[in-house]
Amino acid sequence: MRGWVCAAPGTYVWLLVLTVSALQFQQVPPRIRHVILHVDSTNLFQLAHHPLHVLVLSAVWTQASTLLTYVVLFHLFHVPVERWLGSARWLAVVVTAHVGATFISEGTVWLAIRYGVDPARMQYTLDIGVSYGLAGAAGVLAYRLVPPWREAYVIVALCYLGTRVVVLHTFTDIGHLSAYLIGLCCHPLTRGRPRWDPRAALKEVRPRTGKGAEAGKRPR
Numbered sequence: 001m002r003g004w005v006c007a008a009p010g011t012y013v014w015l016l017v018l019t020v021s022a023l024q025f026q027q028v029p030p031r032i033r034h035v036i037l038h039v040d041s042t043n044l045f046q047l048a049h050h051p052l053h054v055l056v057l058s059a060v061w062t063q064a065s066t067l068l069t070y071v072v073l074f075h076l077f078h079v080p081v082e083r084w085l086g087s088a089r090w091l092a093v094v095v096t097a098h099v100g101a102t103f104i105s106e107g108t109v110w111l112a113i114r115y116g117v118d119p120a121r122m123q124y125t126l127d128i129g130v131s132y133g134l135a136g137a138a139g140v141l142a143y144r145l146v147p148p149w150r151e152a153y154v155i156v157a158l159c160y161l162g163t164r165v166v167v168l169h170t171f172t173d174i175g176h177l178s179a180y181l182i183g184l185c186c187h188p189l190t191r192g193r194p195r196w197d198p199r200a201a202l203k204e205v206r207p208r209t210g211k212g213a214e215a216g217k218r219p220r
């Protein structure tokens with residue numbers, strides 16, 4: 001267990017911070033929660049006045065009700081990526097996806113307000129959480145797989161994220177798709193790293209048959 005944690009220290013430190021912040025947030029009165037979330041939100045107003053502040057703090061907040069979900073998702077995406085690429089490259093992917101997707105998604109909000117599609121109050125909308133960094137990690141993880149598994153993984157992910165954009169029309173879904181694409185653009189960071197073949201891995205764990213099984217039989 002210690003070796004597993006030490007191989008992905010950034011992910012586990014992030015999870016610890018999320019856990020502490022989520023538990024503390026539960027102790028805050030609802031009215032104060034509302035104020036905190038909007039002050040730390042990466043909406044247009046806050047990005048214009050306190051960009052660095054909100055970009056950092058928005059990545060360390062989550063609700064207690066979603067904490068367990070993120071624990072699972074972090075182990076599915078962040079842990080494998082950090083163990084594979086190393087902490088520095090993993091962090092580069094996550095920060096690039098988080099910041100890039102935030103500005104892309106909020107850019108669509110600005111355009112919608114500019115051309116009268118959305119009301120001006122959307123500049124104060126709530127936009128907070130760790131999902132953009134997670135989507136970026138999911139994107140770069142595609143290069144851990146060998147073809148044709150890589151292509152299948154990318155197609156399924158793009159279909160899912162693209163469908164949500166088309167059906168739901170939300171800026172957060174645009175952000176998730178953008179973050180995933182940013183992760184795909186981080187291919188140069190994966191050069192020289194080992195690839196994984198699910199078929200070969202399956203063969204290794206498959207129970208031995210044939211000669212191996214015959215060798216284990218005792219003569220009567």
